[in-house]
Amino acid sequence: MKTKLVPSPAIAIPKSIPGVSCTPLADGTLISLSGTIRNNQTFGPFEIPATTEILAIVRGAVHWMHPHILKSVAAVPKTTQALLYRMADGEYGFVLPLVDEFSCCTIEGCAEGLQLRVEGLADGETISRTRALFAARGRHPYELIESSMRTVSELLRSFRVRKDKAEPAFLDEFGWCTWNAFHEDLTLEKTLDGLRSLKAAQIPVDFLILDDGWLDAEADMLKGFDANLKRFPGGLAAMVSAVHELGVPRVGIWHALQGYWLGLHPEGELAKRYRCIDNRGKLRPETAGADGVNDLHLIDPAQICEFYREWYDLIHKAGVDMVKVDNQGGVIRFAEGKLNRSAVMRAYQQALQGASGVHFPGEVITCMSHSADVAFHMLNTSVWRNSHDYHPRAVNLQQQYHIYSNSLNAVWASSFAILDWDMFNSGDPEGVYHAVARAISGGPIYIGDDVGSHNPELIAKLLTGSGKVLRCPEPAVPCEDSIFAPAFDEALPMKLFARSGAGALVTAFHCCRHDGTVSATVSPADVALPEFREADTVWAVLRVSTGEVCTAKTHDRLTVTLETMGWEIFWISPVADGIAPLGLAGKFNGPAIFKSWKNLGGKTWSGRLLDGGTVLFWCAQPPAEVFANGVSVSGTHDPVTGIFTLKLPVGTGLDIMIKM
Structure with missing residues (x-):
């Protein structure tokens, strides 16, 4: 024994x-x-x-x-x-x-x-x-x-948990990334065409990610710091200026952690100033030899801080505001057999996070980064791409696996990062399915739409009337009965919860790769937060697809049946003094309109709103008085449903006070 x-x-x-x-x-x-x-x-x-x-x-x-x-x-x-x-x-x-x-x-x-x-x-x-x-x-x-x-x-x-790190500003902005539309075949004119198309569709874009295709590179190796001048005449600074002229205030650029996919080009200008440690490994089949192996040229870790300092100085002066840093897990291949991987990753992450901290504090998307040695070195950066790429117009099972893997990866990754579920294409058949997932994810919301292929009505469900993102303050994670549920292989729902507004969301997805319906039960008790554990609490629950509202105790259950690639969102808000704040009407994540909600004493409640619009409450009876920014306003109360509707001006944050 x-x-x-x-x-x-x-x-x-x-x-x-x-x-x-x-x-x-x-x-x-x-x-x-x-x-x-x-x-x-x-x-x-x-x-x-x-x-x-x-x-x-x-x-x-x-x-x-x-x-x-x-x-x-x-x-x-x-x-x-x-x-x-x-x-x-x-x-x-x-x-x-x-x-x-x-x-x-x-x-x-x-x-x-x-x-x-x-x-x-x-x-x-x-x-x-x-x-x-x-x-x-x-x-x-x-x-x-x-x-x-x-x-x-x-x-x-060597790293910090998510709650100890600052949130980047771009999280509260709506963005567009060039990758899905153009891949590496990127030029200045194509980039501007994409932005003009979005502007013509009246889609408010506050940040751009210029993805792969802009760099001075050859054969998957970096030659110089600035843009490819054949594709971007005038270089990076001219591109940033042109984007600003179209009304997009924030510009981000893509690059690989090692500079480019396979490191530095041995004949490029940068290789004359920075030493490389050569290796061979399977990393990029697109440019590999007959044996499937690539030649890799890793900047010496002893020089990587200087490399990043010089590069980020240059792109910052050109007007760049944020970076998406790809191929981070590729360090495994660059170091394999030659160097201690942990030491290489530590040197590279210290260089990246130090230089970005000087010029773009926190404004970084960590991508292709799912080796634990990246996670354990995220000292300052907080945004982490949480899954493989979204693939436009791919078969259903790829779309379903995208939601499934993002959901379960979040069980661990939500502890150390804000989770980026990747861009999606609003004009594609699967656009609604992915828009719902991004709305509840708690991460950045951005699209990769092709030129002329947009769904403005769908995008409007993600934003306030003035274009502000309705975002959960924390990552969505699986409800406890979905953590061990093989929802991709069996007819089981994938249920997630996320804090939002004064309460929370519970969302159910059909992620099963087999055809047929999936049944789910949803309860306030599905929200695994301390304030949702009191059995006698009464909650107002709104079902987003129908607008139906009911009240329920913590352990009461509602049923929903989902078709293939179906979804349902439930807004769940505590009832106190006969009132529960619900959210902004017509949105997936309407509760996020409430930045705060608190009792002022007696039966008087105050809330701070992100923006105006049609705001919904559940009320047992009509409020006695309502004020917005100190001015008396009136709303309408439906005695059958209990919904109290308040229409407020759009364009600025508001403070409201309601006396019951």
Whole structure:
């Protein structure tokens, strides 16, 4: 019989494993390794309590991670980066392999439980110690994950949790990205044509992302810092000026973490000033040789801070306001065999986050970044592309998997990042499905529409009347009964909740790749926030597709049937003194119009609104008095539905006061 070294609530380590030590911490257990540690070495087995409900977040390739719903610990795939499971007593366990300054660890299943794998060391390199894994358990999954990530953040000091980082300004703006419309075949005139098309459709664009295709590059390698002058005459500064003339105030540019996809061009101007470390690896099949392998030219990590300082100085002076930084997980291939991956990633992230912090504080989208060594180095940047690309006009199952993977990836990623569910195309058949997902995601909302292919009416459901984004203040995450639901393979709903306005949203999606309807039940109790745990609270619930409103107690349930690629959003708001603020009519995320809602004493309530428009409340009886910016206003009350409608001027924020 095995004797446990340290009885952890979430994981147990046999004494017989050499080089493994456990440190009990306030919120869990830290597992460290010592001795002569080599690349790809495994340690284990580690045991976890019996469970048949497992969510593994797995790095499938260098750039993206994917959720796996499992029944057996032995089935946990290689390159698993986070593991959540539910025990027989209803509590949750969370197992997190770590990335420190020495190595990158992952976990995988084995016959007797889990084992650790050490990754990221160079050929022949050995290390003598590394912090390898953190494990904890708790009653509430999101509180458990957040607490665990905060403990690890304080331990490693290489990243910060989402709540400790500032939000970038572009989150509250509506944007357009050039990628879906033009891919790499990008020019200044095409960019301006896209913006003119949006302007003609009266779609308010506040930021532009100039995606791949603008750089001075050849054969997937960067030659110079400025734009390709054949495509962008006058360079980056002239492009920014032209975009501003069309009324778009914020301009962002795309680039790869390594400069371009395969690094620096050996014959380019930059390669004369910056040393490169050459390697070979499978990264870009488009430009690979017959063997499928690319030549890679990584800027020496010792020079990468100077590289970023020089580059970001230049693009900032040209008028650039934000950056989308791609290919971040590609460091795996650039470093493979030659360099310590953790050390390379640390140097590159310090360079990126330092230079962006000087010129574009927080205005960064971290993309193609689903290796854990990126997540564990997000010290200042907060926006993280949460899934593989959205593919316009792809078959239904690709659209459904996009929603499914974003939903379950959020279980872990929401703890350290604001989640970008990617652009979508408003004019495409799947536009509504994706617009709903972006509306509730809590991340940036931007489109990739082709020139002349827009749906202004759909976009209007995402914005206030003056073009402000209606956004949840926190990422949408799966309801507890969807965390372990294989909703892509079986006829089960994917349900998510997100805080919004004075209450929350619960959204149900049909993500199943098989045809047929999916049935769901929705309840205020689906919102896994502390204020939604009081059984006797009464809530006003609005069903967005029909506009129907009802009241319900916390554990009451409503039913909904979803067709293929169907959806439903429920606005859920607490009733107090006979009133509940609902939201802006005609919008997917109408509750986000409320920036605040509080009791002033007695039966008087005040709210701060993001903008005006037709604002809905549920009221048991008509309010006695209503004021907007100190001026008495009147509304209409429907005694049958209880809906009180207030029409307010659009264009500016408003303070309202309602006496019941």
